[in-house]
Amino acid sequence: GNKGTGVKIGIIDSGIDYLHLDLDGVYAGGEDFVENDGDPADVYGHGTHVAGTACAEDNVSGVVGVAPECALYSLRVLNDSGSGSWSNVIAALEWAVDNGIQVTNNSYGAGSDPGSTVKAAFDNSAAAGILHIAAAGNSGNSKGNNESVIYPAKYESVVAVAATNKSDTRPSWSSTGPAVELAAPGVSVLSSWNDGDSPHDPQPIFFDGDWYKEGSGTSMASPHVAGVAALVWAINPDLNNTDVRQILRDTAEDLGDPGKDNKYGWGLVSAVAAVAATGPVAPPSPAVNVALSADKTDYVRGEDTTAALTAVVTDEGGSAISGLDASAFTTTLDGANVTVTFSETATQGTYTGSLDISGLEDGTYTVETAVTDIRGVSGSGSATFTVGTALTEATTASVGSIGYATSGGKNSDRHLNVTVAVVDDLGNPVSGASVSITLSHDSGTSWNATGTAGADGTVIFSLKNAQAGCYETAVTNIVAEGLTWDGVTPANRFCK
Template identity: 30%
Template sequence: MMRWGLLGLLTLSACGLDDTGNLLPSEQACPGATPHGAPLPEAPQGLADGRERFLVRYAAASTVDAPQVSFLGGQVRSVYQQVPALVARLSPREHAALASAPGVVGIEPDLPRYALGWPAVPPPALLRARSRTGHVDEYTPGLNRVQAPAVWDADHNGVLDDGAPTGEGIKVCIIDSGMDPGHPELKEAYLDGWDFVEGDAEPWDRTAQGQPGSGHGTHVAGIIAAQLGSDGQPGPGVHRHGVVGVAPGAKLLIARVLNTEGRAWLGDILSALDWCQRQGAHIASLSLGGPQPSPLEQAAFQTAEAHGMLVIAAAGNSGGALEYPAALPSVLAVGAVDADSARAPFSCQGGNLTLMAPGVDVRSSILTGTGAVSEVALGGTAHASRALFMAPSGHQTRPLVDCGEAHTARTCRGATCEGFVAYIQRSTVSLSDQLTHVMRQGATAALIANTRDEGGLPDLALDDWGPWVPAAVVSHSSGVQLRQRLGAEVDVTLHPSDYASLTGTSMATPHVAGVAALVWSRRPSLTAAQVRYLLVSAAKDLGPPGKDPEHGHGLVQAKASLDMLGTWP
C-alpha cells in the first residue's frame, strides 16, 4: 500500500510520443501528471534504536513487573489487566536479561495484523446485479438476508416497531481503524473510544496530520449501527437517507488499532481487547487478522470469553486457512457469502469457521465525502458504471483513448499531455499500477472495462488515497460500446458520497455482531455462550447438511434466532 508517496518523488519531464501515440521508452511522463510531494508511508516502529516489540508473559498478575523492564532499559508500552503480561520494546541484551527474570514465563515477538477487507478482485461469478432492497431503500440486500428488518420493522413501513429489539442497551466494541466522528449515521451510536495507534481519546480514522485512513472501521460501524433516517450525502441515484445497520439501537465503543495503512500490532489489539472488557462491552467485533498464531493471543481471547464477552472475528480473504484470531476456539469466526448466499471463493475456511454473513458488495458508511457515485456518458447516452473506491470526485470531458491493459506507461495509443480519458482493460496488473501508468501519459480520468458481463459491476478499490484522477469501472457491454467510439468526447463524473460498497470477510463480521446485539437486547440476562448458541442453532444451513469447514453452521439469521429464544423459559 501507499505506493503514491514514492511516485511523488519521480522526476518528470515533457512527454514524448512515437507515431503510434505511445510514450518513447527514453522519455518520462507528462509534466504534473502525478503531484510532487505526496506524503510518504507512516514509518513502522522498529529498529532505529535496535529494539523490537515483544509480548512478555508472567506467571501471575502479582509478578508483572513493569518497573523491572524499565530498569533493564526496555520501553514498556502497555500492561494488560486481564492477562498477566505486558508489551515492551527490547534490545537483544534487554531481551536476554528479561528472559531469566523471576515470574517471566515467556517472551514472544509482537506480530502484525491487517485489515481484512478489499480481497483480490473477485471472480465473475460473484459479480451479480445488486438485489432490490425490498420496501425500504435504506435496507440493504445483506440486511434483509440476515433478517434484521423482520425483527424491528415487521411491516416494512420504515419505522422501528414499538418494543422490538434493536440492540438497545448492548455495547459493541469495534477493534479496527477507528471511525469518522462526523458521519451522520454514527453520531448517535458512538459511546466512547480510544486510539491505540496515537495514544489518545480520539479514535478517528486519520493520522495526527489529518491524512485520512481507508474508512474500514467506519464501514464496519455502519453495518452494525447506522441510524434509520440519517442525512448523509448519498450521491445521485442513491436513497437520501443512506443505509441502516443491523442493530441501530446498539452503542459503539471504538478501539483504533489499525493505522492508515491498515496495519496493526497484536500487542495493541490485546490492549484494545483489555479496554473493551473494562468498558463493559458485550460484543467485540474484529475485522482484522494475520496468519501467525500467538500463545498470548490465545490466552487473552480465552480470558475475554471466560469473562463473558462474545468475540467475533473475520475469517480472512485468502481463500485458505482461517486467519488469527478467527482460528481460535474462543472466537466466533465469520466467513462471507455473495448475493446468492453462496460462499465467496476468497472467504477462508477451517474447522473453527462458525457462521456466514453477507460479504460481497456491501453498502455502508465511509469517511464523509470520500466515497463516490459515478456517471459516464458519451454522445448523450449513459453507461452503467461504478466509481473505484478511493478515486476522487471530479468531472472530466475528454477524448477516449485506448490504453490496453496499461501494464506500462507506454500503452495509450493517442495519448496527449493535454488530457484524455483512458480506456483500460482489467487484467492481473493492480488497479493502482494501471492508473499510475495512464496518469503518467497524461490521463485526466479513467474507465476500467469489466472483463465479463455476469451480472452487475464489481466494487473495485485502489490501494490508497493517492493523487488519482476520477476513475470508474464500466460493464463489459458498455465497455464494448465505448471502445467503438475511441477518440470521441466522453463525460466522466464522480460525485462525492458518504457511502461505499465494499467486499470482504470484514463486511461479513459486523453483520453477525449486529445480529448478536439484537438477540442480546431482547433478553439482557443472556450469557455470551447462550447468544452464541442461539446464533449457531438458528443459522440457515449452507452446503452439506450440518456444520462444515466451508460454511460453518450456515448463514446467520436474526428472526430465527429470536424465534428460538421465544421458546426458552
C-alpha cells in the first residue's frame, strides 16, 4: 500500500531522536540551527513525538506513522527547553528549499506576528514548492469564539491545523479563527519519545525496546496532515504544493458548521479520501532505455585495438531488462553498421561487447547501439570517443569507476557506501581531486555530497540508514589541479 515512500518531510522542531527504533530507518538527514552543526538530535522530546506521528516506521516496534516510508529530515530550531528564535526558523526554511524538502511540519509558534521577514521566508519557500503545515495553537476557549490562531500557522502560505478528540470534536483549548484550514487528531496521541523523561505529564513509557509518550495539542494534530500530504504526493509526484493543499481541503470530512468554519476549517483530514481523490498516475508508455558507455573516452591509435562497450538496458519504469541475446542489439559507428556481440553480465540488464577500432584513423567517433526487447519495443543509446596519438602529459580528469558496498546493521546492509575513482587521461589516479555527486533513489529522493580523493584517487561517500531500493550516482563536478573534467559519468546502478 501507499506509505509515502521517499517524500521529503522536514520536521522543524526540537530535533529528532534519529536512533529511535521507529525512526532510524526513515531518517534521511538534517541540520541543527541551534548548535550550528549537522547533528540535529532531540533532547527535549517534542520533535521526536511529532516525527513519529508523521513517519514512524511500519515495523514490529511501537507505533506506525501516517507516512511510514517518508524521507524524514530533522531541522532543529528549538533548544533543550523547547524555545527558539525566528532567525533559526528562517535558516531552516532556506535549508529546506536548498535540499528539496516537500513538506514541513511546524508544531511551534507565537501569538504575535514575528514580522515581515519571517512571513517572507514562509511565503518564498512556499512559492519555491514547499507545503507548510503548522499547529493552529492551544489558545482557544470553550465557546470557540476567539480568534487565537498563532504564527506561522496564521500566514496564508501555511496550512493551520486545529485539533480533534476521539469523538471528532474540538477540545476547548484548540485555537479558532478564519485561518484554521484543517483539523486532525490531537488528544492523547501516542508517539515516539526520546527518553524516559518529559517536562509535561503523562510521562513516557518504555515498550518494544524504546520510549513512547501520549501527548495532546495542535502540535500533535499538525503532523497527521503532513503525513497525509506525503501520501498524496507519493501517488502523483507531478503535483505541486498548491495541488496537494487543495486535495487535502476538498477531501476533508466536514465537521461543525457546514462548509469552512473557524473551529475545524474545511474539516477533519482524511487520508483515505485524499489518496482516493488523487488516483493512480497513468502508467508510462512502454520504452527501452539504453545507457551506452565505452571503457575509455580517448584511445591510442596503434595501441588500442578494441573499445569495450557497456549497455545498461532498462524499461519505462527503470527496471533492468534481462535475458536478451545478441540478436536484440544493433550497433553503428558514425552511422555505419558494425559488428558488436553483446552478452549479459552477472548484473541483470547490463550487457558488454567489444568494438573493433584497429583500423580507425585519428578523429572523434560516435557509436550507437539500438536494443529491441521481447515486446518489440526499441530504444537506443550512444557514446562518443576519440582515436589519436599517445598522450605524454595528462590534461583530463575522468571517472574511472563507481562502486557500491553496504555496511552496518544485522545483515551488514544498513548503510550504503559509494566509491568514486578519479583517473587522468594517462590512466593514473588523481589524488586531491574534489568530487561532487548526486546520489538518486528510485523513489525520487536524492542526496548531494562533495569529497576529496585520497592518494589512490578514490572518494568514499556514505549514506547512513539507506532505504531499500535502487540507487544511481551522477558525478556533477570534478576539480583537479591542472586537469579538466571530461563531464562523463559511467553507467551505474545498485539495488539493496
